Amino acid sequence: MKVFSRLGLGLGLMGLMACGAPSDPQETDSRQSEAAVALPTSRLCSSVPCLPNLARAATVTVSSTTGSSPTQPDTRWAIDKALDGNRESVDGAFGWSSMSSGAESTSQWIRFDFGTQRSVNEVQLYARNDATFGTVLGDGFPRDFVIEVSADGATWTPVVTQVNQPTPTEQLQSFRFSTVQTRFLRIRATRLDSVSGSYYFQLAEVELYDNPGQLTYTFSDGEQAEITLDNGDASVSEDILVGEATELDGLFVEYQAYINQVGSAQVGSTDGVSASSAGINTHQRCKFWQVGCWKRKIIDSRWPNNTVYYEFHREVSDANRQAIRGFITDWNSRAPVQWVEDTSRFSRVMFKVKNLSNACGNSIVGRSGLPQKIRIDPDCVTQRTVQHEMGHAVGLIHEQQRCDRDTYVTGIGNDSNNRKECAAKYTTFGPYDYSSVMHYRSGTAVSPQPLGSVGTSGSPGGLLLGCYDRLGIHKLYGVAGGPGPTTTDAAVCNLSRNAAVTVSSTTGYSATQPDTRWTSNRAVDGLRDSNSTSYGWSSMGASSAATTQWIRFEFPFERRVSRVDLYPRNDATYGTVVGDGFPVNFSIEVSTDGANWTSVVTRTNHPRPGGVQTYEFTARPARFVRVVATNLRAVGGMYYVQLAELEVF
Ligand SMILES: [Zn+2]
Known part of the structure; x- marks a missing residue:
């Protein structure tokens, strides 16, 4: 059973993750600053006056x-x-x-x-x-x-x-x-x-x-939030909704101090934070709302009905809207939590494109219960940054913050975006995932180096929502199946489909004229059955059973590998039967460098299989996996390795 996960249910602390992908380009020239427009968008109070009469x-x-x-x-x-x-x-x-x-x-x-x-x-x-x-x-x-x-x-x-x-x-x-x-x-x-x-x-x-009219709070990035008090009610400019939780605390304190100064008997308690064993939290901001007015409490930072509602800030250009909508469409096609553009929902995400001094984007983690923002730097309107921030908004923290991260990466800082999170509220799903979109990429601020790798193994950090990211969301939102990957879940995260595949040979008229129905890509196309247009992979026919043939996978980054599934040929095109071409003697080997191989599975005299064969082994770091057959099974008088599909987990 795999470990880990990527997020916690009911994050009481919704710290802002200033998620920069530090290696992403950052312009340093000055840009035109935003117009200072503060539109009250959120009514904090309803019928109960916030101010003492x-x-x-x-x-x-x-x-x-x-x-x-x-x-x-x-x-x-x-x-x-x-x-x-x-x-x-x-x-x-x-x-x-x-x-x-x-x-x-x-x-x-x-x-x-x-x-x-x-x-x-x-x-x-x-x-x-x-x-x-x-x-x-x-x-x-x-x-x-x-x-x-x-x-x-x-x-x-x-x-x-x-x-x-x-x-x-x-x-x-x-x-x-x-x-x-x-x-x-x-x-x-x-x-x-x-x-x-x-x-x-x-x-x-x-x-x-005694109406302060407007209180202004300046966040560390220079953005300001304003509280307007009118008719005894308070409203806030939209920017109150961004910023670190600790900064928001500062805003609460400021407002609380004001209320205390005017001696209101209506000031409520400030003990807005409580947590149950179920990890359900009252949001910190309740401290603010309880200053005479707001009754809303967040009891779960997940989005109800697995749906995130969003809108664009009015200043987001058409081109950027189009790009972001495209990344959302991609997300929706692959993730269990859906994003729906709808400005009528109170609890929603507003995308804003604005110059961020030292990050590509930011978002709070999870649903705040209020309108909340995802901010993207104009230079970072990319699939990686947008889907990374979307990951935060649905509840994911950074992959390198996992409690087990020291086993996999070194040189990670301990700032708010990188500190190791071992609290119980952070549930971890799936293997440590270097190619998670939630993993920082190598860069100036953070330099995660995969352990066990040699030379340059490339930057961790996926360019788009990855399979284990999706699995984490799947688990977080309580889709049936309980904690830990299931077979179905694991199939979502088949590593072979994102690997570079090479083979010893391919059947065909000649070595330079392979039969395209039997090329290696057919064994990683997601089709677990062999059919006449996409059989799978077949080696070149040999006259002797004692022939070595292999198929090799190279992943973009080092991965933890613990299982290989081999799907036998199951078509009957030429009178073949299930299991024809399944290797008789073979080994499954892993390598971090493509040169030194470790055998993790060895089989001899393997019987003809009737269906998928699963081989599990102790998880190993691997950049490469190969299946090496040394004794082949006959198919119509010649000897081949033939497999409908290969999956690696
Ligand atoms: Zn981030």
Whole structure:
């Protein structure tokens, strides 16, 4: 049974993998920088205000309250009804209304005493919106008014002056001003609106805020995230969604500090991270969401229904979209997790092509539960980089981070992209895979060298999603079969199909005129049956059984090899029967250099097989594998090696 894997279920730590393929080209000349556009794309809060409403912690007095007399106020219109958190005016709790007046130019006011100095910069007035007495939206909203502040309640300084205020067409009317430190705040109307023939100051709700407006957080790569706080809700620019988890933590801390400073009683707990034995985690960002608003929690970093939704950033060129879509089409044709372009999904990946200073791309590992990004450097819009980042987004970490990596590579650093991950949450599937698309290639920052190889064995690191990458995804997403490769899984990762194949001879009219139905490529075409258009491989016919014939595979990189499957000829074209041409005496040999060979399987007097023959042996490092037959089986009076298919694992 093979070991390893490539990812962990439920990665609580979704560290950004700045996955550079360091040897990929990097331009160093300056490029035009991106336009600094910050579009709020994610609402962090819904109905629950993120910011504390200062009005609710103040002592509030009013100039008057409507009612049958000053001593018999209408309780449905008392000021507490404008501070009750209900922004609608409804019968029973309309809001606040001043006493009626026959004169338009009447002074009516609401006064707030915070008890101590507070920072204030926004007043939100919610207009009356009931239709109880034929009233319409905005009835009673003052025509002329001033918002004033005072240190002592006696001397007032205006911070907002409104004249000829039109009837509100939206319920919320927000008035911002430069932040002031004040103990008292007053909203004083001097010209009132007519309601059913009399003049009133009426509001459904009044709220006061110290609104930071926008917090900016700068990531280490210079990109900035902005939190916009508006109407008591927070929204973020898209760039909050990128960056290292630790950097996001910095953003949380900054926001938390702000909330703490304003003394909100609504600040939630910050213990957003918890993990169960099943490896299910609450995402770190819950710390942020719990600051008064966001309830969303990630309990599984895999994509539901094995489907990743994606979109392109608006600035991605048509050419780059076409290229990336092509790499996705290739991925979808080979991997169990599918990518679907769909901007309507909240949890989705946005592809962005932007200049990255020292990497070809980056992505967080797994699904964040929020819109998340894959960023690709303009010089790296390649199948390797795009599929590498896609691998991260579905949940794969770097191959060289495997706990067993020291057995296979040397010279690996211990930074966040290379550190060995041995925690239980990182489940490992499949053999160590030098040609994984998730393996860094040789380069300046990382120089993995396959152990046991000599000379230049080429750079590890696949150029596209490899068979064991796909197997890892297959396992990660819980496709039936349990941990560890199955026969079916292993067949997906047949190494012979990506190997260079050479043979001792090929049957045909002559050595230079081989029979193309029997050439070596027919034995690695995925067809395990021999048929008249693609039989498999056959050596040249010999008159003696004691003839040596061989077939040799060379892999792009050194691999761990532990099994060879030989599929016998099973056609009946010329009266042949199953097993004709299957070698009688043979050995299976491996080599790291193509010169020194080690025999791992030896068979003599092998009986005629009725089906596939599987030969398993202790896993060995191998750049080369060959099957050497020294005694052949007769086929129609001559001696051949004939096999429908050869597979190496
Ligand atoms: Zn990476």
